[in-house]
């Protein structure tokens with residue numbers, strides 16, 4: 001496909017249809033988008049907000065919903081000193097309108113055709129594009145073996161917790177492992193430290209199984225997980241990463 | 250832009266915006282340096298590192314790490330603009346300009362109108378030759394006076410600051426001159442073939 005001939009991705013106006021409080025800091029915004037031509041799990045959109053004096057701000061957000069879903073969903077973490085996330089994850093309400101365009105990105109993408117096993121590694125809101133993959137897999141009733149290793153601060157910070165429990169309970173080929181890095185409820189038996197090499201070995205797939213690996217979250221988590229996986233012998237070409245920022249430098 | 254609907258409840262931060270003349274449309278100022286890459290950061294191995302200039306399949310010049318660092322060094326202070334909408338002003342880099350490399354292999358003129366930049370991890374990006382010469386681009390090895398860290402493309406990355414920053418390819422290993430403008434990695438995946446931030450050329454068709 002000659003890239004230069006591609007049609008422009010047009011801005012269009014989306015309307016907030018519903019808001020779900022996922023955790024104290026993360027909300028899912030469910031959108032009505034007038035003409036959406038579909039997406040692949042893992043892709044993102046650009047959002048553009050306009051203030052009443054014409055001032056605009058633009059940021060990228062992963063699509064959290066499955067391609068099979070009727071509505072587009074974003075899951076946004078509120079960054080206190082941020083510009084766009086406090087609106088999306090705090091101020092936005094039903095009926096609000098803003099612009100978006102997409103889908104964008106063709107690399108950090110998984111479809112049933114990509115195959116498996118599927119090994120997903122997430123930190124915090126980085127789970128959004130990976131959830132799109134699990135939702136796509138579930139919608140297709142796929143039996144491709146899949147594991148999600150998900151790092152959250154505390155139990156209450158686990159995004160999509162109830163849906164994940166439902167998905168895993170109904171699916172012997174899906175394993176979801178939570179690690180809680182800053183606080184664990186009484187009786188917690190799961191891991192309670194940052195994702196490390198040992199955890200990647202005990203919970204993930206062996207390099208021989210040639211898993212397709214997707215890592216998304218803060219830069220530090222992505223860097224350290226990818227490095228550990230390479231050291232364990234996983235194929236660089238099968239490791240795809242998406243970093244939400246920031247560096248912390 | 251005037252067609253954009255007002256988003257109820259959105260005010261914007263309106264903090265220090267930076268001089269408007271230096272922030273391209275749709276960009277915002279950042280003070281940290283976010284990392285974006287498609288895969289794992291390759292380990293830095295200076296002993297096996299090399300950099301090559303090629304005309305198609307023909308090698309014009311090849312340098313190991315010490316040889317490369319012995320070439321004439323250039324300092325620049327530039328603004329950089331990432332397609333994910335952050336811009337960072339007054340970043341300092343040191344490295345070897347493409348002009349210096351061409352001179353080092355004895356060429357007065359670049360051998361072809363287009364280039365494909367090759368990197369560790371099979372990453373590529375395409376840049377027209379005229380955007381690399383006349384002091385417009387360098388292979389950078391120092392950032393803010395320090396060796397460039399792996400996350401930011403170390404030991405060496407292309408720096409072509411007047412285009413969106415994905416064109417400033419990390420972990421760069423060769424520049425291949427050619428006759429055709431062949432899309433690189435992101436360009437093949439829907440990003441703009443040229444990527445001028447001032448014309449907001451983020452995605453194909455922009």
Ligand SMILES: Cc1cc2nc3c(=O)[nH]c(=O)nc-3n(C[C@H](O)[C@H](O)[C@H](O)COP(=O)(O)OP(=O)(O)OC[C@H]3O[C@@H](n4cnc5c(N)ncnc54)[C@H](O)[C@@H]3O)c2cc1C
Nearest residue numbers: 059060061062075076077081082083084085125128245246
């Ligand atoms: C491809 C892509 C997909 C993304 N998908 C999502 C998504 O699904 N959900 C989501 O919540 N975000 C996602 N992000 C991040 C998002 O684009 C914004 O960067 C984020 O919402 C912060 O924007 P802001 O305007 O609120 O903060 P800004 O005004 O841009 O930044 C304010 C301050 O917060 C810091 N900061 C920025 N991001 C973070 C962070 N993640 N954690 C801690 N500090 C931060 C900045 O360094 C800065 O100092 C994605 C980013 C990319 C590139």
